[in-house]
Amino acid sequence: MGQAPLLSIRGIKKSFSGVQALLDGSLDLHRGDIHALCGGNGAGKSTLLNILMGFIKPDQGEIFIDGKEVRFTNAREALHAGIAIVQQELSGVPHLTVAENILLGAEPSRYGFVDFRQLNEQAERLLQSLGFDLDPTATMDTLGIASQQLVEIAKALSHRNADILIFDEPSSALGEEDAGRLFEAMRDLASSGKSIIFVTHRIAEIFAIASTYTVLKDGARVQSGKISDITPERLIEVMVGGDVEGEFIKDNTPGSAPLLEVHGLTRAPRFADVSFTLHEGEVLGIYGLVGSGRTEVLDTIYGLCRGDSGTVSVRERPLKGGSPSEALDAGVAYLTEDRKRSGLVPRASVGDNLSLSVLWRIQRWGFIRFPEERSRVDKAVGMMRIKTPTTSEQVQNLSGGNQQKVVLGRCVLTEPKVLLLDEPTRGVDVGTKRELYRFISSFARAGGAVVIVSSEMEEVMGVSDRVLVLRKGRLASVLSREEATRKQIMMAAV
Numbered sequence: 001m002g003q004a005p006l007l008s009i010r011g012i013k014k015s016f017s018g019v020q021a022l023l024d025g026s027l028d029l030h031r032g033d034i035h036a037l038c039g040g041n042g043a044g045k046s047t048l049l050n051i052l053m054g055f056i057k058p059d060q061g062e063i064f065i066d067g068k069e070v071r072f073t074n075a076r077e078a079l080h081a082g083i084a085i086v087q088q089e090l091s092g093v094p095h096l097t098v099a100e101n102i103l104l105g106a107e108p109s110r111y112g113f114v115d116f117r118q119l120n121e122q123a124e125r126l127l128q129s130l131g132f133d134l135d136p137t138a139t140m141d142t143l144g145i146a147s148q149q150l151v152e153i154a155k156a157l158s159h160r161n162a163d164i165l166i167f168d169e170p171s172s173a174l175g176e177e178d179a180g181r182l183f184e185a186m187r188d189l190a191s192s193g194k195s196i197i198f199v200t201h202r203i204a205e206i207f208a209i210a211s212t213y214t215v216l217k218d219g220a221r222v223q224s225g226k227i228s229d230i231t232p233e234r235l236i237e238v239m240v241g242g243d244v245e246g247e248f249i250k251d252n253t254p255g256s257a258p259l260l261e262v263h264g265l266t267r268a269p270r271f272a273d274v275s276f277t278l279h280e281g282e283v284l285g286i287y288g289l290v291g292s293g294r295t296e297v298l299d300t301i302y303g304l305c306r307g308d309s310g311t312v313s314v315r316e317r318p319l320k321g322g323s324p325s326e327a328l329d330a331g332v333a334y335l336t337e338d339r340k341r342s343g344l345v346p347r348a349s350v351g352d353n354l355s356l357s358v359l360w361r362i363q364r365w366g367f368i369r370f371p372e373e374r375s376r377v378d379k380a381v382g383m384m385r386i387k388t389p390t391t392s393e394q395v396q397n398l399s400g401g402n403q404q405k406v407v408l409g410r411c412v413l414t415e416p417k418v419l420l421l422d423e424p425t426r427g428v429d430v431g432t433k434r435e436l437y438r439f440i441s442s443f444a445r446a447g448g449a450v451v452i453v454s455s456e457m458e459e460v461m462g463v464s465d466r467v468l469v470l471r472k473g474r475l476a477s478v479l480s481r482e483e484a485t486r487k488q489i490m491m492a493a494v
Contacts, residue, residue, distance in 0.1 A: 004067060006031045006195050007164055012061030014047055016397065019389065021047045024220040025061065027197075029164065034186060034196045036210035036227070038239055040429035041401030042387065044219040045199055049166055053085050054078045065164075084162035086155075086170050090148050090338070092140040099123035099136035102155045126154055131181040145338050146290040146455075149173045153182060157189075165189065168199045172426045173337070175290045175455045176490075183209050201429050202456070203232050215239055240431050248462030249437045252444035254282035258316075259449045260332070260418050262301060265310035270296040271473035274310070278418065283440060283450045285464030285484075287457060289493050292470040294453045295337060298420045301451075302334040303327045314418060328357070333411035337422040337453075343407040344395055351377040351391035353406050358413045380409035385435055401432035408436070412443075419443060421452045425459065437463055457489055469493050 005028040012025030025048040029035050039045050050056045052063065054072030063070050065081060072078045075085075092101045099120045100107070108118040123136040132150045140148060153170055156162070167186070171179040186196055186209060198210055206213065207227060214224040215238045223238050230238075260278035265271070271293030278284050288294045300307045306322035313319060314330040324334070336342045345353055354377045355362070362372045377391050384405040388398055395406055404424065411419060421440070425433045440450050440463055454460050460467055467484040469477040469492035477492035 003030060005029055005064075006066060008062075008064040008067075009048070009052065010062045010064070012048060012051055012063075013059045014044075014051065014056070015059060020219055022051075022058075022219045025051070025058075025216070026221040027214045028224070029195050029197060030212070031163075031195050032190050032193055033212050034190050034198055034210045036206045036213040037197055037199045037216070038206065038213055038235065039216035040239055040431050041399035043216040043239075043429075045216055046168070046400075047219075048216070049085065049168060049197070049199070052078065053083065053166070079159060079162070082161055082163040083166065084156045084159040084164070085166040085168065086152050087168050090145070090152060090341075092148055092151055094141035095139060097137050097139055098127075098134055098143075098151050101140055101151050102126065102136075102158050104155070106158070123154070126158055130154060130157065130185050132178070144290070144295065146173045146175065146178065150178060153185075157185065162194070164195050164197070166197045166199075169201070169427045170198075171200065171202070171205060173423065173455065175288075176457065178290055179205075201425075201427065201433070203236060203430070204458075206235070207232055217241060236430055239429070248459075249434060250283075250441050250463060252281055252283060252441045252465075254444075254465045255280040255447075259314065260301075260451070261311075261313045261316075263311045265297065265300060265307050265312065267296060267300050267305060267307045269473070271470070274470075274475050276468055276475070276478070278449045278451060280447055280449055281444050282465050283444050283452060283463055285460035285467040286451060286453045286470065287455075287460045287467055287489055287493060288470035290455075291472070292493070293473040294470055295422055296473075297470070298334065298422055298451065298453060301327070302332060302420055304334075328414055328416075331415075331417035332420065333357075333414050333416035333418070334420040335408055335411055335422060335424055337426065339403055339407050344403060346396035347394055349392045350381070350386065350388050350395050350398065350406055353395045354380045354391075354410050354413060357410050376413055380413050383412065384409040384439070401428035404428055404432070404436070408439070417448050419448065419450045421450060423454060424452060425454070425456070457486060460484070461486070461489070 007029040009025060009027045012022050014022040022044045025044055037045050051058045054074045054077050070081060102123045103119055108115045120136045127134050132154060134147060134150060156165060170182060190196055200206060210227050212226055215222050257280040258277045259280050263275045265274045274297055286294050299305045301312050303321055303323045303326060311318060314332055317330055319326055319330060355373050362369050386405045387402050395403060425436055444450055461484050465481050467479045468475060469489055471493055479488055
């Protein structure tokens, strides 16, 4: 820590439409460090990283690399200076292959044309060195979100000249096995002299891999130091600005009345013969490793995909399948795992995003009743505690946690009895997680029921009354809350 930093960021300021996003964005990164950049949603982390990468320009402040001041006007300049990033929001090109995405802009050529054989071989060597089980010739649009995240990571690591690597929530869509491989790769990179900025809302990950940290709060640096000099509890207190209560909130009690019944549901080759009953007042967790069929089960229940066989019924009303509108009409709402691609209209307002699913309820003779729309939007903003300057603000300008609240608020406005939640706390901070846990429990307590899919085992254990474990597309175990220990869940999942 006594040596001069490889990267030094000093006094960065940035405002958007008069709203101050950064007041004092500052950070020191030393060679070989894994530096955790911590803070809640809206603390300014993404803004600071976007400025470092040249995506946006600062209003004020300085950036030094090896003691030399730099100013980037685009990402290419940052990459040329040795900085690469794995972004939280996926940026792959859907119709291109895994190999083409990894080596985009750096494709090997022969006689002036892309050498696809060499391209695939280079990508495969990189994927194998990282332990990522991906087909380099598969197109991105055929991959699940977790596999797409692995491609993003491989893309960043393909830039061998990069001395500074930024990982923004790289494990948010990964299971424990893939996350473990990623962390091992990060340690190897740090040992070889690379420097890493690591952003995650999973406190355990910070203490598992980071060596140093910086905390941003309300757009300013409030504390920096060595990870060995701080406890997890104290770090959370610095981030949220107060004492920390228990992480999980749970005060619902399952009833006996069935709300959702699934029998023998099959969609080859994704999953087969999945059966369970969800009761009034219950929170049912689904856990499984990547590729276990978790998301595909929810997609099929909601009707985004049609199953090959099996039945789904809501309050004894059979669903034909293949029709989300039918599920919605029956009282089922679905929060998908990828809010960017399937949950939000980024350039639309907060209000428009919230009211999308209920427009048919608030129109008469083909015209929207705007007073009723405003009333419903205001209700959702208050209920979900969405932080936004106005409901006219573009939703893309909100923090990740508040964007997630908008998607969930839209689900709630449909007045569902059953909520299907796929990775509901992906990429949100500790405070927002608590708010979402509180909402899930209160929704169930009020007579609803929730199915939650999560790659975080502690989350599944903390919020669920029962846990379903999927393994390779089949139901491996059903565990009560008391039985659902880490050991029992993992034994069933592998």
